[in-house]
Amino acid sequence: MSNRQREIADALGVIPPFADQAALLAEVERRKAFIQDCLRRAGLKVLVLGISGGVDSTVAGRLAQQAVQALREETGDDGYRFIAVRLPHGVQHDEDDAKAALDFIQADEVQTVNIADGVRGLLGQIDALTPLSAERRDFVAGNVKARMRMIAQFAIANARNGLVIGTDHAAEAVMGFFTKFGDGACDLAPLSGLVKGQVRAIAAALGASEKVAQKVPTADLEDLRPGKPDEEAYGVTYAEIDAFLQGKPVSEQAYEVIVKTYDRSQHKRELPFAP
Known part of the structure; x- marks a missing residue:
């Protein structure tokens, strides 16, 4: 492991590879306890999470559901609830995957x-978009979608006195692959420190189908490229990102891409600049 790999892994709190199935299951229980502790410390009983159909929100959703079920059984209080929120923009091209995720959760x-209406209404009021190329306008609109989804989740959480769950994990965090104050905004992030392979392993351990656990990851924010894979946007694979974060050898090209992207996206992982 290079010094830079160690520095980045430490900053992101990367979890070492699971030694065996028992270690994986122990990590699952630790994260469910974390979710429960967040509710207790906040004095609240409701959790809210947007479900896209991807493995990250599916795993976070199932952990949340199991956490509140356990709290209900422990306390006899039916006020503990988990709300899964579907947040399509018009008609989602992989709607069947989202339905499968909900069936599992x-x-x-x-x-x-x-x-869709909220995004369209907001974009229609922004003159600065007019001179942009179609590709650049689509990129800006994608970030608006991510922020609109989080607005909706926080509105539901506010109305129900709850907390919003985020789905960020180490493999996305190192690449800055989230919208600032969009899907990067939340009250608790129970997948933090995990690499993508570990999220998939937890999905399988929780009983998710292979189709759900191994779905090709996509932010799905671009109208011009619906379902664009994360790895295409990165220029490296999740296997390479996971290896980098866990201190394993990677190609020089992958190393350079990951480090440069991490440095360039540092502002996303910090509080706003202040004097």
């Missing part, structure tokens, strides 16, 4: 907020 409640 078995959330206490499912709500749907279609963000």
Whole structure:
């Protein structure tokens, strides 16, 4: 492991590879306890999470559901609830995957907020978009979608006196692959420190189908490229990112891409600049 790999892994709190299945299951229990502790410390009983159909939100959702179920059984208080929120922009091209995720999560409640009208209305008021190329305008709109989705989740959480769950993990964090104050905004992030392979392993251990656990990751924010894979945007694979974070050898090209992207996106992982 290079000094830079160690520095970055430490900064992101990367979890070492699971030694065996028992270690994986222990990590699952630790993260469910973390979710429960967040509710207790906040004095609240409701959790809210947007479900896209990807493995990250599926795992976070199932952990949240199991956490509140355990709290209900422990306390006898039916006020503990998990709300899964579908947040399509118009018609989602992989809607079947989102439905499969919801079937697996078995959330206490499912709500749907279609963000298309809100996004369209906001973009229509921004003159600065007019001179942009179609590709640049699509990129800006993608970030608006991510922020609109988080607005919806926080609105539901505010209305129900709850907390919003985020799905960021180490493999996305190192690449800055989230929208600042969009999907990067949340009250708790129970997948923090995990690499992508570990998220997939937890999904399988929780009983998710191979299709759900191994779905090709996509932010799906671009109208011009619906379903664009994360790895295409990165220029490296998740296997390479995971290896880098866990101190294993990677190619020189992958090393350079990951380090440069990490440095360039540092502002996303920090509080706003201040004097």
